[in-house]
Amino acid sequence: MSNDIMNLQLWQIGAAYVFIALLLVIVRKRGIGREREILMASVRMTLQLVLVGYVLVYIFESTNPLMTILAVGVMEAFAIDNIFKRTKEKLTGKLKKIIAFSMVTGTLTSILYFLFVVIRIYPWFNPQYFIPIAGMIIGNSMTGISLGVKGIADGMRNKRALVESSLMLGATPAKASKEIVNSAFDSAILPTINSMVGMGIVSLPGMMTGQILSGTSPLIATKYQIAIMLGIVGSVALSVILFVILGYRTFFNHQDQLIQVED
Known part of the structure; x- marks a missing residue:
């Protein structure tokens, strides 16, 4: 098998957020009232994973x-x-x-x-x-x-x-x-x-x-x-x-x- 992995560009990651938009439309139409919670969860998830990614890069390169x-x-x-x-x-x-x-x-x-x-x-x-x-x-x-x-x-x-x-x-x-x-x-x-x-x-x-x-x-x-x-x-x-x-x-x-x- 090939060891090459497809690298995702920023626009591709952005395109994946269409699923969050879909979820927001559904809860809005149904009157569930979870929009703020969903948005906060999405932003928090993104920031946490980006931060963890950079931290792990540093740790993986460290021999300590x-x-x-x-x-x-x-x-x-x-x-x-x-x-x-x-x-x-x-x-x-x-x-x-x-x-x-x-x-x-x-x-x-x-x-x-x-x-x-x-x-x-x-x-x-x-x-x-x-x-x-x-x-x-x-x-x-x-x-x-x-x-x-x-x-x-x-x-x-x-x-x-x-x-x-x-x-x-x-x-x-x-x-x-x-x-x-x-x-x-x-x-x-x-x-x-x-x-x-x-x-x-x-x-x-x-x-x-x-x-x-x-x-x-x-x-x-x-x-x-x-x-x-x-x-x-x-x-x-x-x-x-x-x-x-x-x-x-x-x-x-x-x-x-x-x-x-x-x-």
Whole structure:
């Protein structure tokens, strides 16, 4: 296969914004009132990607491992902050610490195993592999934990009577909330499982598509996509299970009584 990739000119990128114009026309005609939000999202997406592009060019040309570590650290910080902002529930300080711990521990464990054992990159800080793979793993784990937070909070609120009845009958907080914890974990990993089911038939994943467009053999791109998808599954599972088994305890006080969960 040819390794030449078609470079997009500015006018071609501009032409792609016709799809945003189409969306604006639809929401305007239907009276949905999302025009400002769509425009802001489009502008923010464009500026962020342009900025990231220039930053990555600088990092890729650098041979300093600190730049790679810093980039991954920034991604982790933004992901954790995004979880805090996307969660409508009132998060306690302890729960925020658990979210951060679960996110960092789960993702870094998966990233390091994937890069050092599965791919075995050299040098270890090679940003061409480290940063894109870290981004995919961190992004998916962020979504998983966000769903886990919602599942735990909703469960503790909606099944409060059941949990309290179990506690009065002598059950421990762990046993009383086991069903809620399992349900939250299941809900959090379900989107990742569903994406695996349709992958390759319903859709071509972004990583695989990017490699094919850059001239990589589809068979090589397939191998990488299978490997990274398995890495994502592992990271989401590890991050979410850490969160739910540690996070549920924050809904109980030191006397093992269920704390009121605000609507």
